[in-house]
Amino acid sequence: MDRSNAMSTVLHAPISPADVAPFKAGEVVFISGVLYTARDKAHDRMLADPHRPFSLQDACIYHSGPLIVKEGDTYRVISAGPTTSARMNTQTPAIVKQGVTAIIGKGGMSLNVARSFAGRCFYLAFTGGCGILAQEKIVEVVAVYYADLGVTEAVWKLKVLNFGPLLVAIDSRGDSIYETVRVRSRERLLHLIAGRKRTL
């Protein structure tokens, strides 16, 4: 971990639980190293596969369905922003149990997921829709697994350099910016609709 400058902490993935634990919701980090993309189908496959061809120990999962084209023998990443993380709410506690220490995505995850982090995993928000900002930080497509799921749903092993900025949106203690916003906006919603006449 390189914390020479508080504004630009760079974590090297795979990341140990000890490196994840000190971060608090609201802090900003960058990641260099290896990410594995995974969406709905890949999560099911990773959990069901007794011969998983890669390790989830200390792994960083990136919720993304990258736009990648094959050019000759190499892959070219065209655009690779995050996908909506909430779709993976149900499978995520099981993935965390397998040793995953960082999850990158957008839109946030459930309270149940936040509780499953148990001091050894955190959730990092990358700005949604920013496919080119993300693509510029991907230096290599290392491998593709479960290619039969299709380009979008397959697991891509990517090497990244200073990937970010990533906002610690749910920290390892389960403190979640989304939950704070959800509770506050619910109060405002109830206030806005209270006292409205049933008919126009």
Added chain:
Amino acid sequence: MPSNREAFIRHAAQALQEAEIHLPRDVTRALANAARTESDERAKEQIHAILENVRLAGAADLPMCQDTGVPIFFVEIGREANIDFGLKEALATAVQRATDAVPLRKHAVDPLTRTSCDEPLFDMICDVSDGNRLSVAVLVKGAGSENVSALAMLEPLQDVTPFVLKTIWKSGGKPCPPIIVGLGIGSTFDGCARLAKKTLVRSLEEEESPFEAEILGQINELGIGPMGLGGDTTALRVFVEEAPCHTAMLPVAVAVQCWADRKARFSIKL
């Protein structure tokens, strides 16, 4: 006389390519304004990242978002236009061409088996108008925002605002706010959805009605903010389109669009 098919396909493919790569100016201006007025620092940073991404996509000639979405073509056919080709087939060819050229992501699947299929994914909504032109507006719709869109058959005397606000509250950060919201009120079950969706090709700079301004103010009061991380800017604009409905019905559709409000138009004389 040569067929108009090729010219139509070329225009449609170009419009789709333009929409995927270059965010329209009305949207960029609205985002830049929001970055100035937003009081939350974290929210400001999210909008700055979006604007930087838009700039990079344009400079590199690449799709701004990896979810290159589902193109929806709103086609207005002039009564006197000479169309000697199948519109649906021509649009399929145009989508295929843009998919190879841009390139776009191939994410079409069978809805139940969830296995990939090769057919170009798009929707086409046609209207007939006067004149001899074929006018097309294309809207690119990503899954994050489409998945939170909602429709309700309310009771005829029910207030529509709570349904709209609850829909936006429930969606939180999932549709990539700041969003654009299209409301279709009246018509029928499918009619209100079409009304709502078609509003999303309108310019954000069109004058807003008092009702549109009121709903926008209330959505932003929720404080969901860019990417659901809190802030003043949850929505950039609300559009409302109404149509008469049966006295025993009140259909309401909320069509949500992400900040990447990708849209383009063309019109050709046939």
